[in-house]
Amino acid sequence: MAADRAGVVVVGAGIAGVACAGELVRAGIPVHLRERARVTGGRMASKRFDGRPADLGAAYLTVDDPDFAAVVEGWRAAGLAREWTDTLIAYGPAGRREATGPMRWAAPRGLRSLVEHLARDLPVTHDRLVMTVAPGPRVDGLACEAAVLAMPGPQAALLLDPALIAATAAVEGQRWSSALTGLLRFPTRRWPDFRGAFVNAHPLLSLVCDDGDRRGDGAPVLVAHTTPEFAAGHLLQPTAAGPAIEQAVRDLLGLPEPAELVHVHRWTYAKPAAASGGDATYHLDDDGIGIAGDAFGRPRVQSAWRSGRDLGRALVARLLAGRR
Known part of the structure; x- marks a missing residue:
């Protein structure tokens, strides 16, 4: 040097x-x-919210590179990562269906x-x-x-x-495309049996994850990610978009009880568009x-x-x- x-x-x-x-x-x-x-x-x-972690950015990770698999195995051995699911739900114009894919990994501590x-x-x-x-x-x-x-x-x-x-x-x-992430805490777990859902052709939602299932503690917490188009109109005041996110999640899953809107996070650069x-x-x-x-x-x-x-x-x- x-x-x-x-x-x-x-x-x-x-x-x-x-x-x-x-x-x-x-x-x-x-x-x-x-x-x-x-x-x-x-x-x-x-x-952390009330001592409990919630993932606000990446929802999970997948692995198909042998070198990265070794890193993930190290995390698993340290008790930091666990296999979560290879099946999510997909909502779209044709209704609700199961969407199988690679194993998604989650982290109990976030x-x-x-x-x-x-x-x-x-x-x-x-x-x-x-x-x-x-x-x-x-x-x-x-x-x-x-x-x-x-x-x-x-x-x-x-x-x-x-x-x-x-x-x-x-x-x-x-x-790059933008997104908002809304953290919703419900009184009880009343949604259908699912771990997470891709939401296609929706004006507001793109992905909803059951954070209690992902984390493994069963907490009645959902994390919703919005579309880039919706986020683009709310980057200056993301919290103001919270009620619309909460209502969209309840409408999607047919949940009668309102949720506590715990947090809305703004990602101006959420992921590369290409x-x-x-x-x-x-x-x-x-x-x-x-x-x-x-x-x-x-x-x-x-x-x-x-x-x-x-x-x-x-x-x-x-x-x-x-x-x-």
């Missing part, structure tokens, strides 16, 4: 940033992992606990808002060997100096700027982990080769 440079700065402690930083640390490369939020996790967000487990030995600085990434590269004026932006492209674009042409082009090519970068799982340019996240692949937890892992390995190879 050059004497006047501070290793690699990774901005964003979601699963992509944590996976990237882990590869670097294991290779002995100094890392500064910076997160603007108070906690690790990114869009694998869990928040999906955020999985990212925290991966980050347990990493140097994460929370409440650290990065303002600029400039040529050099420099992150808020700090010279470093490389800078990684592990975040949605529109957020990364706000940080990048226009002189970083390749990185700017990479993130400006990303397209994959970017072709077959690439990350972006890394000659300026020393890396971009990682699930925009490089299907919008899945596995894609974000693989993107960060692959970028971390590419940086290790580049930086170690430069020191020989």
Whole structure:
């Protein structure tokens, strides 16, 4: 490492940033992992309400990559992840049907606990808002060997100096959709026997999950995710959309009793609308700027982990080769 440079700065402690930083640390490369939020996790967000966690971002994870399967098995062995279901319900114009698919995995303590487990030995600085990434590269004026932006492209674009042409082009090519997540607590469990439901061709709802079943504690809690179109009209005041979300869930499931609207969470950049970068799982340019996240692949937890892992390995190879 050059004497006047501070290793690699990774901005964003979601699963992509944590996976990237882990590869670097294991290779002995100094890392500064910076997160603007108070906690690790990114869009694998869990928040506690009355002492109980609820997942507000990703609803579950699926696995078909052998390397990621090994990570998930580690979580299972630690008691952090469990197989949830391979069957959800699909509601649509033709009615209600079962939708089988891959095994969905859930986390009893919330999906955020999985990212925290991966980050347990990493140097994460929370409440650290990065303002600029400039040529050099420099992150808020700090010279470093490389800078990684592990975040949605529109957020990364706000940080990048226009002189970083390749990185700017990479993130400006990303397209993202928004969503709102509503957490509803009912007096009792009165809905049909289901674990979760895809809601197709609905003006408001896209997915409803039984959080009590997902968590394994049987709590009468549903988590509803909205369509991008509905969310787009309520990003400035998400809480105001709560009553409409609550009514839509009750209408869908035929629930007579009103729910307590516990929380509405705004996701301006909920998931990539389309994959970017072709077959690439990350972006890394000659300026020393890396971009990682699930925009490089299907919008899945596995894609974000693989993107960060692959970028971390590419940086290790580049930086170690430069020191020989």
